[in-house]
Amino acid sequence: MNNCESCSANPPAESKARGWVRRAGPALGALAVAAVAASSAGCATLGAKPWDHDLLAEHAMQVDPYPLETRVDAHIYFSKEASSGGRSFAGGGCGCN
């Protein structure tokens, strides 16, 4: 996209942070694959019996127990960082980024 490195004194070099992000990529992928494998292979071993859902029924154990708080945080980070989405849709619904 940027074919004009010479026009800038500070070309986007392969910095430490970027290398760190790059190194973390395979780890994240492996984590995801492991989670999927565990989930898909686990019908026999994963899960809880219906009578064992007492703790899972607690408010704090829900996927998103405080959706308003999640929404506020997503709005803040959407306006301060280049990344969005993941837990939910990436669209910010505002002109703040």
Added chain:
Amino acid sequence: MRVQLKKSDPAGVRRALAAAAAGLLAGGPVRAQSPQSDPPSTTVDSALLVYHEVNRVQAIEPEVNVSHKIDDDRTFSFGLAADSLTGATPFGAVPSTLPQTYVRPYKVIPLGTPVTVTSASGGSTVVLIPPATGAKTRTLGASWVVPPGTYPLEHGFYDRRLAGNLGWEQALTQWLKLDGGVAYSKEHDYRSESAHVGLARDFNGHNTTLSAGVNYESDLSFPIGGTPTPLTEMSAQWKGPNTSLHETDAVLGLTQVMNRRWLSTLSYSFSELHGYQTDPYKVISVVDPVTGQPTQQLYENRPDSRRKQSIFFDNKIHVATDVIAASLRGYEDDWGVKSVTADLRYRWQPDPDYYVEPHLRYYRQGAANFFHNYLVSGAALPEYASADSRLAEFHAQTYGVKVGMPFDETYEVYMRVEYYDQHGNGSPAGAIGQLQQQNLFPDLKAYTLLLGFTYAF
């Protein structure tokens, strides 16, 4: 699915039933196995955010969401949010050892109207722009001076936003749930409309939930002063017409009960954006190749398409009476931005009537491939260029603590205080001339206070 409890004490039963009801009302594209019970029919969830950036933006944002369970199969919800922002914000220019004067469009008035205003918001001075021949209107500009050695900010920044959303959830079968909704947001210079639909299917005795959701967003940008032509010089002249942006998002989720104490979620999200994604208020400095002094301020330019994807892995683990929430997110887009986010919360609940939840978040991103701190005079202009620090390489930490008090099973109040600290490279290698003395990425430090109140009846 029916909640079946091991404990037999009535208070525990009430608490668990309330929790189950709250869980059913909690939204999001990925559904946990949601226990059904005999919940309160309406929940009002409200919060007030006070946001304070050191020397920059201040914001207040009240939010409310009302969710009404019509029957066991149907839930209707609506929400409202407003925010008000004022203060100072970076606009892309580099600092200098000399005073710098900037000018931006302020207002358009009919030709012949007497101009009595001499100052605009943020301490800037109103300047008169000579009208073009035959024009029936004239433009007023706002001019301000940045002192030597000071990171340039635009102090007249303000914004107001009003947003609303409607949602609907419908259980189609015991195993299948449909949800949908619309959202609308309006600012003085931006409008956003969106609609989403999602489907969640339970398997394996409600221990596994597979979900999919799609969101479409259509935005309209009508900046104050019009839309500038990319890579043209910053000026007070009124500029081009409104612009639009269209975004399609999709999320696939898998939620798995790992065991009695562990709930795990894995999501993949994908977004495609087409349209105007340049920040119309941001510039990039062009500097002298020897002295490093800014010679021009050009409006930035970003690609009109963007493709984003991310993987999100979240875990809730019950430990004694406490809950650990730990998540990881990996993100990348075709602008070259890559990031990782790690989030950890520990909900320490020594007593059923209150909890304390410390929170740590770590975020690191690489720069967009068209990010430059500045351009150099005399070289060919790149097709795309932005000095927006949000597209730079940086890392950020959030430290927070939340204290909550659930009263009975009907309401909860909570307060959360957080500190956000963003660090970038303020002294990039190869900085030219006077720029070696400047901090090109001042730290961003922000405090947030969130007060929440939830009432179920």
